[in-house]
Amino acid sequence: MLLRYNILVVWASAAHKLWCKIMNDILQILEESSLFRGEFTTGTILLSLLLAFVLGQVLAWVYYFTHSGLSYSKSFVQSLILITIVVSLVMSTIANSFVTAVGLMGALSIIRFRNMIKDTRDIAFIFCSLVIGMATGSQRYEIAIIGTVFMSLIILYLHLTSFGTHQPHNGFLRFSLNCHIDPNHPVSKILKRFCGNFTLISAQDSGFGSPVVEYAYQVMIRNAAKNEIMLSELEKIEGIENISLIMQEQLLEV
Secondary structure: HHHHHHHHHHHHHHHHHHHHHHHHHHHHHHOOOOOOOOOOOOOHHHHHHHHHHHHHHHHHHHHHHOOOOOOOOOHHHHHHHHHHHHHHHHHHHHHHOOHHHHHHHHHHHOOOOOOOOOOOOHHHHHHHHHHHHHHOOOOOOOHHHHHHHHHHHHHHHHOOOOOOOOOEEEEEEEEEEOOOOOOOOOOHHHHHHEEEEEEEEEEEEEOOOOOOEEEEEEEOOHHHHHHHHHHHHHEEEOEEEEEEEEEEHHHOOO
């Protein structure tokens, strides 16, 4: 029993010494390590902020020219520039002080951001502005410039090639007709011309003895550029009213 107790005491003492050595090494690394390269003077800080402003504008202009959704916001475009500058200033404020970095993290944890970002593409731009600001603020100018140019080229490539676009386009077609539709009806013929596939979702009588029937179709359009032609062809059919076409891509962007 005594031997087992002595072994436990020796093991606990060795573990305690090892733990103390590890903690001392970690503290020494944190104190001696340099989070940044170069010295922070008035000139270097101004250069970092100026470069952050220029690169933030490049990112904002790329976002402006490549945006194709319905949720465009001028304040978001301006925020891309401001985020880049603010993060660069924060990195300059932290400098080589680990204590300042911890204190700044604690102060920022009090802030709560409640704005909803609908488009995941906008989140990617926010991350880009954050990284550019971190690179300029830490005086890693080569990384900031090369990263901005590379990301801008990738974004322009994705925009010009319409990468990821799903064809054909999905949509919902609604209209009222004073008769029932059969396979040989002009409506069916027009839908076969412009749609790769179409499915009848509902056909509801208006009631009160009226022969008008309200139709709802889910359509897969071959070429979205010909939507107006398809609608004009449908309007020529006698007895058709209240035609509306809603593209699913537009619903997802609202």
